[in-house]
Amino acid sequence: MDFSLSKTETLFLQMIREFADKEVKPLAAEVDEEERFPVETVEKMAKLGIMGIPVPVEYGGAGGNNVLYSMAVEELSAACATTGVIVSAHTSLCAAPILEFGNKEQKAKYLPKLASGEWLGAFGLTEPNAGTDASSQQTIAVEDGDNYILNGSKIFITNAEYGHVYIIFAMTDKSKGVKGISAFIVEKDFPGFSVGKKEKKMGIRGSATCELIMENCVVPKANLLGKISEGFSIAMKTLDGGRIGIAAQALGIAQGAINETVKYVKERKQFGKPISAFQNTQFQLADMQTRVVASRLLVRQAAFKKDKGQNYSTEAAMAKLYAAETAMEVTNKAIQMHGGYGYTREYPVERMFRDAKITEIYEGTSEVQRMVISSALLK
Amino acid sequence: MKIVVCIKQVPDTTEIKINPTTGTLIRDGVPSIINPDDKAGLELALSIKDKFNAHITVITMGPAQAEDVLREAYAMGVDRAILLTDRKFAGADTLATSHALAGALRRLEFDLLITGRQAIDGDTAQVGPQIAEHLDLPQVSYLEHLDFDGKNTFTVKRRVEDGYEMLQVDGPCVVTVLSGAYKPRYMTVSGIVGAYEKEVEFWGFEQIDVVESKLGLKGSPTRVHKAFSRGVKAPGELYEVDTNEAAGIIISKLKEKFII
Numbered sequence A: 001m002d003f004s005l006s007k008t009e010t011l012f013l014q015m016i017r018e019f020a021d022k023e024v025k026p027l028a029a030e031v032d033e034e035e036r037f038p039v040e041t042v043e044k045m046a047k048l049g050i051m052g053i054p055v056p057v058e059y060g061g062a063g064g065n066n067v068l069y070s071m072a073v074e075e076l077s078a079a080c081a082t083t084g085v086i087v088s089a090h091t092s093l094c095a096a097p098i099l100e101f102g103n104k105e106q107k108a109k110y111l112p113k114l115a116s117g118e119w120l121g122a123f124g125l126t127e128p129n130a131g132t133d134a135s136s137q138q139t140i141a142v143e144d145g146d147n148y149i150l151n152g153s154k155i156f157i158t159n160a161e162y163g164h165v166y167i168i169f170a171m172t173d174k175s176k177g178v179k180g181i182s183a184f185i186v187e188k189d190f191p192g193f194s195v196g197k198k199e200k201k202m203g204i205r206g207s208a209t210c211e212l213i214m215e216n217c218v219v220p221k222a223n224l225l226g227k228i229s230e231g232f233s234i235a236m237k238t239l240d241g242g243r244i245g246i247a248a249q250a251l252g253i254a255q256g257a258i259n260e261t262v263k264y265v266k267e268r269k270q271f272g273k274p275i276s277a278f279q280n281t282q283f284q285l286a287d288m289q290t291r292v293v294a295s296r297l298l299v300r301q302a303a304f305k306k307d308k309g310q311n312y313s314t315e316a317a318m319a320k321l322y323a324a325e326t327a328m329e330v331t332n333k334a335i336q337m338h339g340g341y342g343y344t345r346e347y348p349v350e351r352m353f354r355d356a357k358i359t360e361i362y363e364g365t366s367e368v369q370r371m372v373i374s375s376a377l378l379k
Numbered sequence B: 001m002k003i004v005v006c007i008k009q010v011p012d013t014t015e016i017k018i019n020p021t022t023g024t025l026i027r028d029g030v031p032s033i034i035n036p037d038d039k040a041g042l043e044l045a046l047s048i049k050d051k052f053n054a055h056i057t058v059i060t061m062g063p064a065q066a067e068d069v070l071r072e073a074y075a076m077g078v079d080r081a082i083l084l085t086d087r088k089f090a091g092a093d094t095l096a097t098s099h100a101l102a103g104a105l106r107r108l109e110f111d112l113l114i115t116g117r118q119a120i121d122g123d124t125a126q127v128g129p130q131i132a133e134h135l136d137l138p139q140v141s142y143l144e145h146l147d148f149d150g151k152n153t154f155t156v157k158r159r160v161e162d163g164y165e166m167l168q169v170d171g172p173c174v175v176t177v178l179s180g181a182y183k184p185r186y187m188t189v190s191g192i193v194g195a196y197e198k199e200v201e202f203w204g205f206e207q208i209d210v211v212e213s214k215l216g217l218k219g220s221p222t223r224v225h226k227a228f229s230r231g232v233k234a235p236g237e238l239y240e241v242d243t244n245e246a247a248g249i250i251i252s253k254l255k256e257k258f259i260i
């Protein structure tokens, strides 16, 4: 067993930390305050290959792996959780399923554009009446010659407004329930496709979370992803991978909050000494950092197993569950140690606390992660 | 178009600690980086490559771990990397270093040789100009900007104390670059992934063209008489006042000391 970073990982961390520090962090407060999608950051990331880290070189990607990808999402999220989720949804929820389930033509057509960041990807599974119970899809796809005609709507879709390609799930055979769901690759310019209302959110406010509307949307049969009726299984496997990204996002938020807190407690003086001199401060920080390192080990383990082609579904669920709850606890304590200042937007921990909450909800709530973990245990 | 860039691995600190008994730098625990002036030089080379499809070789002299900065250069986009390393090079001052580098450069073809102005761990600004002298090449030091005509002529803006000079020089030539001149690009992800799969050439004394007596400790006329840390400055006075009052305080302090 070897926990040390490889030379490549060390070099990668050097780059991504410098990038996060110089290009991402300075925009984080503004992106949050103005609910602004950081287009310029996505362009910069595209140029460096950050939008296609685990995509093989033959498809225009960087030829990296999921460990590097998780490090990237972590470091970006430590600076700005909005930026972290843009990369995560794009990579894990759009490029990854095309890579894993797409045919030769689909990979050749979509992956180079996605991996280079020329196109942004998104994933539409959730509907008004199909959240945790994703199998209750009401979006319908009907065969029509060389096409499928899709009707229905999706909500809460990350990257929606700026996306070019969407993995969309729809019922092709309602009578079969879960076994009647199929997955489609939908381009934003397909007739009948549009982006609806944008949500006003508590956190990750720069990420564009919108409704998607399909009104007699024409999708060529060539854009069926995987086989007919395989959609639900594609969705679940895709979310397994996505959880590595969200766990890394939560981990980054938590580490970012600790870094801010360490700086603050050394500067802030009360009772004639820096508050870092109080044992309560020290012990709280010790607990926070211990949980964060435990989360990091879980995230790296899940990514490592995915890279090795091993089953990683439970590990990804554990990583996401633990990292998300750690992010909530750590950002909460970070504010407590900042006192009243931490409750204001003068200090980034206020934003980090709001950003942390979503990691317990999307790509499977914490309850869902507990179902995944326990069902593996009890089977 | 062929470019060679000389880079050096240096400790990443502005507060270099010195071992008081030996007078040498304490490098343990300090992360290593590409010397900032050299990194700007690397960016200059890469920006020429972007436009004119140049071939870039980086070369560094140092211990085996200096290989890391060559990998970083690969990840930024260079084409070839050479590590000059040999016991015979050890203990070199700037003169012996420049002789070793010149010895290697005699084995390479180039139109433009780029070095940093100076290294942050030595601050001598001697190696680049010395290389140019050993190779009998024209040199422009303190480069702030360079334009290449795509053939063989470089128009160079050179910083001098009270302004700058505009010079024209034909290749092959040597320039030494200031760190502020070019903002280095980030390594790319694919560059990083490929960096450790590329070859770093290890060159020793046998591979280069120079007489042994000019190398290492033997070839180094410099003797360090004494090295010492600067004493700690007085903490100064801190006022928390508004801008107007602050300006008044500064002016009266400067007058007190007869500075204005």
Ligand SMILES: Cc1cc2nc3c(=O)[nH]c(=O)nc-3n(C[C@H](O)[C@H](O)[C@H](O)COP(=O)(O)OP(=O)(O)OC[C@H]3O[C@@H](n4cnc5c(N)ncnc54)[C@H](O)[C@@H]3O)c2cc1C
Pocket (backbone or CB within 6 Å): A089, A122, A123, A124, A125, A126, A130, A131, A132, A133, A155, A156, A157, A158, A159, A201, A209, A358, A361, A362, A363, A364, A365, A366, A367, A368
């Ligand atoms: C900002 C944001 C971005 C998102 N991005 C995307 C995206 O890009 N693509 C996409 O498809 N979706 C996206 N989502 C949707 C997200 O995945 C869902 O919100 C999530 O799966 C929960 O579904 P729901 O909101 O309908 O909650 P519900 O399913 O209604 O859940 C409400 C509560 O009930 C609990 N619950 C439900 N069922 C059970 C059960 N059987 N046992 C125990 N507890 C249960 C849940 O855990 C939760 O606590 C996003 C959501 C948000 C807020």
